[in-house]
Amino acid sequence: LSRLTVEELKSWVRVTAARIAERADELTELDAAIGDADHGANMRRGMAAVVKAIDAANGVDGAPALTTIDALLKKTGMTLVSSVGGASGPLYGSFFMRMGASQAGATELGATELSDAFDAGVAGIVARGKARAGEKTMLDAWYPALEALRAQGDDLVAATAAAASAAAEGREATKPMIATKGRASYLGERSQGHIDPGAASTAIILGALADVVAG
Ligand code: ADP
Ligand code: MG
Ligand code: MG
Secondary structure, three states: OOOEEHHHHHHHHHHHHHHHHHOHHHHHHHHHHHOOOOHHHHHHHHHHHHHHHHHHHHHHOOOOOOOOHHHHHHHHHHHHHHHOOOOHHHHHHHHHHHHHHOOOOOOEEOHHHHHHHHHHHHHHHHHHHOOOOOOOOOHHHHHHHHHHHHHOOOOHHHHHHHHHHHHHHHHHHOOOOOOOOOHHHHHHHHHOOOOOHHHHHHHHHHHHHHHHHHO
């Protein structure tokens, strides 16, 4: 694949939902160590609601079809905001809504547009959560992924693969960090030695994209 179409972005969302469901227990265990043990359940419920909303918009109930990137990602983000109670709902919701809004009207994304769209999405996470790099949040998976994506230039397969491995490394790198944002920050130094659950779900999201793009 050299360009991502709306259909391929739908596949990304579906593959993400399936993998989050498969790995929900793992995400919940990570959250049990430094949070309130609901990240897996939150993400599984949210992504299942997104898949349902996309299916409904495919004409099943007469809802308008999602024919642009903006429409698809706006639906995705709004569904996450309304179906996930935890912090991750509004954060990922902002990500998808801003990502979509940055590509208003477009029906395809190349590597450069994908980088721009992810930058916009991550700016949405920052606008919502006010965290910075190194605070042991999902941003510590997103930032290295953005950098890797940019560094690969035009090759969408290489770029998304690099972003996925950078996110996985970013997830591991949260382990020694002390959380200063979100629920995990209540633990202070006791948050050290555990992977951040949101960084782990971000790595799943980017792994799913790399696999969809690789075909
Ligand atoms: P809650 O903490 O409300 O139970 P979740 O467990 O679903 O919500 O999500 C927790 C994850 O959200 C954390 O692991 C972290 O990655 C992310 N997070 C929390 N607060 C912030 C923030 N201010 N900025 C970015 N990410 C955050
Ligand atoms: Mg939680
Ligand atoms: Mg919670």
